[in-house]
Amino acid sequence: MRPDWLQPFTLALAAATTGYISWSGHALALPAAIAFPALWSLAHSRRAASVVSAAYFLAASRGLPQGVAAFYQSDIWPGLILWLVASSGFVFVHVALWSRQSGGWKALRYTIAMVLMALPPFGIVGWAHPITAAGVLFPGWGWAGLAAVTAGLALMTTQYRPAVAITLAGFWLWSAAFWTAPDIGRHWQGVDLQLGNRLGRDNSLARHSDLVATLRSERRPGSTFMLLPESALGFWTPSVERVWRQQLAEADLSVIAGAAVVDREGYDNVLVRVSATDSEILYRERMPVPGSMWQPWLAPIGKSGGARADFFANPVVSVGGQRVAPLICYEQLIIWPVLQSMLHDPDLVVAVGNDWWTKGTAIIGIQRASAEAWARLFNKPLVMSFNT
Known part of the structure; x- marks a missing residue:
């Protein structure tokens, strides 16, 4: 493998693994998605950022081709096409907002990407949004927890990512140790x-x-x-x-x-x-x-x-x-x-x-x-x- 492709390949593999684990269907696995903004920020080019973004999204939404084939009782091709089309919005936003600059500027750009993928029109296909992990990391915190995760995800794109990752991992482990399912509504x-x-x-x-x-x-x-x-x-x-x-x-x-x-x-x-x-x-x-x-x-x-x-x-x-x-x-x-x-x-x-x-x-x-x-x-x- 050529050296200039080694880093993008490694990041893409890590992004796919992150998408696969975090969106495996278990609530306690959702915080694995906090690794995505770090991987995105480590890309050295827009092309690499596109590969990282596509790898994460496609791995997270891997069930779509099979589900579409079952829904329409057809072969896998319509599902594969829809899978790729659906990923285009996520990839476009993250590629357009990627920047070589580091620090606060990159954190701001990732925050904008998070907002765009949460609201229409891009939010219409805003699956696998890392911010969903807020409920596992900060159960019961409400809007404060949402703000904390938003800030944490943004900071994962900066040089402070090791400290942020350790902090969020600590909250993850604490939550996993004491996790309880939501109450069922009375009556x-x-x-x-x-x-x-x-x-x-x-x-x-x-x-x-x-x-x-x-x-x-x-x-x-x-x-x-x-x-x-x-x-x-x-x-x-x-x-x-x-x-x-x-x-x-x-x-x-x-x-x-x-x-x-x-x-x-x-x-x-x-x-x-x-x-x-x-x-x-x-x-x-x-x-x-x-x-x-x-x-x-x-x-x-x-x-x-x-x-x-x-x-x-x-x-x-x-x-x-x-x-x-x-x-x-x-x-x-x-x-x-x-x-x-x-x-x-x-x-x-x-x-x-x-x-x-x-x-x-x-x-x-x-x-x-x-x-x-x-x-x-x-x-x-x-x-x-x-x-x-």
């Missing part, structure tokens, strides 16, 4: 399903009756609100609403579940609350999955379809007098939805997903780990429900 219960790709596609009365029967059998004493995964109710129509209200008759229970509300222009991916007496659309997803759900290129060419992205709408919703921060599937992988919700100081976080297509990958584990980390950072109860 709340999440129900996981294993219905594969059948969930939400069968709108028959028998299917809805089976779901209600599952809720009745799984219900714990004291549970007033039960959470079902994304897409659990299929298409939300007056007929489906009527069926569920009838099925819940004489049950002191409210069900919060995923559904789709369709109109001529497209559809909303939503959370619905239904009980024996009433129902409502609680939440419209702020950021559906780009490509498979959110397809903004359809409207300019005069076509309809695809899920709407409400970006900054409904960050918290009210359920039984509690302020709830909902996160549907893809929103657990990016940054701004959860931070926007936390600005409103919710009482608890609910996270749902329909992840049958992620079998054999770390994606569902990463979603769970991310949701746990954010809930622990802000010391909020967390209720989760996933379909596999």
